[in-house]
Amino acid sequence: MNHSNTRFRVAPLALALSATLSSTTFLTNAQAADPAAIIDAQSSVIEEVFIFADADEVRALPGSAALVSEEQFRIEFANDINQLLKTVPGTYIREEDGYGLRPNIGIRGATSERSSKITLMEDGVMIAPAPYSNPAAYYFPTAMRMHSAEVLKGAPLLRYGPQTTGGVINMVSTPIPDSVTGNLDLRVGQNGEQDLLANFGGRYGDFGYLVETAQRRSDGFKEIDRGNDSGYDIEDYLVKLSWTGERQSLLFKAQYSNEISDETYLGLTDADFANNEDRRYGLSSIDEMNNYHAGMNLRYGLQLGDDLALSVTAYQNNFSRDWFKLSGGNSFVRAANAGDLGAQAILDGEADVFGLGYKHNNRDYESRGVELNLDHSLGDHSLSYGIRLHEDEMDRYQPIDVYDQIDGELLLSGRIEPVGGDNRLEDAEAMSLWLIDSWQLSSALNLNLALRYEDVDSSRRQFSDPDRETDPSRRSNSSQEWLPGASFTYDLSDEWQALAGVHRGFSPLGGGAQEFEEPETSVNWEAGIRYRGSWFLEAIAFYSDFDNKTENCSNANPCSNGATAGAFTTGQAVIQGLELQASTVLNFGNINAPVDLAYTYTDAVISRDNPEEGFSDGDTLAAVPENTLSLRLGLETAMNWDSYAVIKYIDETCVTIGCNTDSNPFNRTEDLLVTDLISRYALTDDAVVFVKFENVFDERSIVSRQPEGARPNKPRTASVGLQYQF
Secondary structure: OOOOOOOOOOOOHHHHOOOOOOOHHHOOHHHHOOOOHHHHHHOOOOOOOOOOOOHHHHOOOOOOEEEEOHHHHHHOOOOOHHHHHOOOOOEEEOOOOOOOOOOOEEEOOEOOHHHOOOEEEEOOEEOOOEOOOEOOOOOOOOHHHEEEEEEEOOHHHHHOOOOOOOOEEEEEEOOOOOOOEEEEEEEEEHHHEEEEEEEEEEEEOOEEEEEEEEEEEEOOOOEEOOOOOOOEEEEEEEEEEEEEOOOEEEEEEEEEEEEEEOOOOEOEOHHHHHHOOOEEOHHHOOOEEEEEEEEEEEEEEEEEEOOEEEEEEEEEEEEEEEEEEEOOOHHHHHHHHOOOHHHHHHHHOOOOEEEEEEEEEEEEEEEEEEEEEEEEEEOOEEEEEEEEEEEEEEEEEOOEEEEEEEOOEEEEEEEEOOOEEEEEEEEEEEEEEEEEEEEEOOOOEEEEEEEEEEEEEEEEEEEOOOOOOOOOEEEEEEEEEEEEEEEEEEEOOOOEEEEEEEEEEEEOOOOOOOOOOOOEEEEEEEEEEEEEOOOEEEEEEEEEEEEEEEEEOOOOOOOOOOOOOOEEEEEEEEEEEEEEEEEEEEEEOOEEEEEEEEEEEEEEEEOOOEOOOOEOOOOEOOOOOOEEEEEEEEEEOOOOEEEEEEEEEEOOOEOOOOHHHOOOHHHEOOOEEEEEEEEEEEOOOOEEEEEEEEOOOOOOOEEEOOOEOEEEOOOOEEEEEEEEEO
């Protein structure tokens, strides 16, 4: 049953054109440390936008970073970005639906509420629905069509805003191949899971092309009382066209996707979770998400001289969604958790209830902008100057359908037209400037200096009548922030390297901010050491000091004060910790055994009493686990048969601030240890078959209590697949 009331518009092509200089616009600090790097980069045709090109560059940056490589995507047949990013130190994942459809990703000082506190990009273009006015990532690129994922932390992230506290994630899509070739990846598994990725592309002289589609479906692993499947259907299409001249390049990219998923905000009581983690109440049987995304960009670049490159980028993204779902179900879950038998009977469908509101959470988003960058090699300095002009907006129009539950059936009884918070427009305009200087002071010392400026104006118009004929109530906010940063690497020897950095963090408040509210700001430090020999070892300590830590409030992520809209300022806070990495490839005759270990310890607390909100110094912040760990192990043989294990652990977390000071079990999640196994056999050089067991030991935990009740991780799931190149 499709309850979509979405108004979807595709902007004119002229607004969607973007131009940039292949991938050389986004030269890494490691490349920029070499005055000849810009010249070398221009001589090759690399049309995707990379922050860094490979793992070796990651391990030389004057700041912490991680690369989820094409190899890891391919080996693990990744279709859930949550599971991939759990292997990256300093990231915090709060699962929600078990499939990673709407990730909640945090990085260091940036907490995980709907990934709204980190900068999300695809091929260097901001990809959140409305990055300034409404950054909550209800859209996230389909993970299985990605070539790699880049995570950047520390001072170098000031090149990529607006969120500059915790980190940047750049999803890199499939590149145009150098020769005519195609790929076909197939997977089928339990619960009706079916994944298909197909692409074909190549080059003819100066021209290149790629066409690609990702198709996903599942019946879901949850069992709805008296209801239907709990799965999803996703279609994703991509086209790239390129032209490369003697000193110029063009790359056009167009993407479209749609999703229908039977997802809900309604979770379970703890008693029902203990009895059957995969149960869903019949009250949620008609809940359904419909969304559509379309984006286009054209990248153009001009090599002005041997040491000077100009790029311009323009982009447009449109996203529309209607998440039709029960509103206020948490009141029944909380009451039943407290022992209310009447509330439990309603959840079980055994008691009649009238006036249930099912809201069309219907919103249209649009974002567009133009970015100019100049890369200049000047002696020992590699400079990058840039400016971006950006606009985004959100149109929220959310009617409520009223149902009665009678004898366990849901019967439509009326409709409430949207007014107030369900009928509003929000928008933001922003200008960003940046200046980056990578200065090679000596053969051992590289100094990276960064300065970013953000000028953001946001506003909201909220209507008291459905037709928007009366004057709306208005609010607005304006903020201007200078964000300096500095970092360095120093080679202690051929194998040992020290690094450190400091930068100012910033998180815009969004379109609902009022004039007197201040954006979240912080001072972020990191320092560490690396060893690059037969092993790669890295230990980095980080410390983020917040003047005014904020939470972004939504129905998906209620703030610690219970608010579901706007922002909630929790006051001064400190998030500090330690990230450890170790990796190598062990050799046992004809067997190679790759090993990758990542561990993060985090202490995230209120650092000053806040009597107005009832917080005290030492209260633990929400959604930040104390310990996370991942271990990736492999056995690669000469017989074309390779096997891998991926082990991931995440600690329990607070649901609201201060759960460390009480014994209420409903204020925290549970820890979780999951092991995935993958075994691959190469039939030929071009064809590989595989079998994959996710959560092989079927470990189940309450991984989230948001939005409305206890929610499980994915159960043990077996699948088989084929990867074929032609």
